[in-house]
Amino acid sequence: MKYxxxxxxxxxxxxxxDGSATAGRRSDFPTLMTLQPDGSGxxxxxxxxxxxxANDLEYIGCEVAAGAEGTTAxxxxxxxxxxxxxxxxxDPALIEVLKDMTSDAYVDFSWDAAGRCSRIGLAxxxxxxxxxx
Amino acid sequence: MTFAKRMxxxxxxxxAIAVAxxxxxxxxxxxxxxxxxxxxxxxxxxxxxxxAPTVSQGERTxxxxxDSVQREAIRRAVRxxxxxxxxxxxxxxxxxxxxxxxxxxxxxxxxxxxxxxxDARARVEAARLSRRWTREDADALRSAIATMNASDRDEIxxxxxxxxxxxxxxxxxxxxxx
Numbered sequence: 001m002k003y004x005x006x007x008x009x010x011x012x013x014x015x016x017x018d019g020s021a022t023a024g025r026r027s028d029f030p031t032l033m034t035l036q037p038d039g040s041g042x043x044x045x046x047x048x049x050x051x052x053x054a055n056d057l058e059y060i061g062c063e064v065a066a067g068a069e070g071t072t073a074x075x076x077x078x079x080x081x082x083x084x085x086x087x088x089x090x091d092p093a094l095i096e097v098l099k100d101m102t103s104d105a106y107v108d109f110s111w112d113a114a115g116r117c118s119r120i121g122l123a124x125x126x127x128x129x130x131x132x133x
Numbered sequence: 134m135t136f137a138k139r140m141x142x143x144x145x146x147x148x149a150i151a152v153a154x155x156x157x158x159x160x161x162x163x164x165x166x167x168x169x170x171x172x173x174x175x176x177x178x179x180x181x182x183x184x185a186p187t188v189s190q191g192e193r194t195x196x197x198x199x200d201s202v203q204r205e206a207i208r209r210a211v212r213x214x215x216x217x218x219x220x221x222x223x224x225x226x227x228x229x230x231x232x233x234x235x236x237x238x239x240x241x242x243x244x245x246x247x248x249x250x251x252d253a254r255a256r257v258e259a260a261r262l263s264r265r266w267t268r269e270d271a272d273a274l275r276s277a278i279a280t281m282n283a284s285d286r287d288e289i290x291x292x293x294x295x296x297x298x299x300x301x302x303x304x305x306x307x308x309x310x311x
Contacts, residue, residue, distance in 0.1 A: 067279025088290045115294030
């Protein structure tokens with residue numbers, strides 16, 4: 001009996017230790033928006049967290065397409081309140097940023113009143129969780 | 134400023150300095166004894182630049198007047214030369230800007246680009262009326278923007294995206310407006 005109690009305590013300790021040793025920082029960044037009266041705004045969110053959100057509305061992402069007349073990109077987001085916003089750009093500097101995009105990226109883009117992307121930022125950190133299947 | 138213009142300006146200034154030194158030397162070489170002991174009244178720099186009104190005050194006055202006239206001539210020559218160089222530069226810049234401006238504003242549209250732009254405009258306008266943006270619209274616009282020039286593409290995408298952002302057009306599918 002004594003051995004069983006000691007064994008159980010030891011197992012519990014080891015399990016606790018194992019759990020604390022492997023857990024890193026994790027953050028969820030759902031898709032959020034800041035909307036201005038003139039039509040401009042900003043959307044932020046991690047791809048994984050948006051995919052994993054409890055609602056089936058929110059998403060965020062960007063796309064790039066190249067054609068004979070140049071390259072165009074668009075960033076799109078919908079938040080949990082069903083606000084849907086898009087921006088587009090042909091600015092090579094902004095399009096260059098999108099080359100580093102991964103499925104774990106945190107995306108931050110802004111647009112002006114005409115729908116043009118004025119800023120695109122990406123951040124890829126370990127605490128950005130991957131999207132679940 | 135080009136090398137040739139710099140050389141021209143430098144040579145003008147060198148001539149001006151040489152003439153000024155010559156004039157100064159000429160003034161120095163007038164024998165002291167010949168110079169009248171005139172106590173010159175204080176003069177402003179403006180009046181000093183003008184030639185003396187008379188030559189009645191002797192050789193020194195003549196030398197001063199000559200010096201003043203020469204200085205004025207040199208100033209005028211240098212000013213003219215600088216104006217000419219700056220004028221040429223401004224004219225060159227103006228011409229270059231005039232040549233660049235239309236190209237930056239609008240690249241000529243090819244016939245296929247014009248047709249694609251017209252079709253895309255009509256599609257966006259129809260979407261405004263129907264308040265819908267279908268997958269077919271997105272596919273068509275994607276093909277169209279690949280052939281139209283940058284200014285048309287910017288204009289049409291701005292019209293579509295700003296209408297979508299105002300909620301005037303609802304896309305049928307997530308993402309992929311074009």
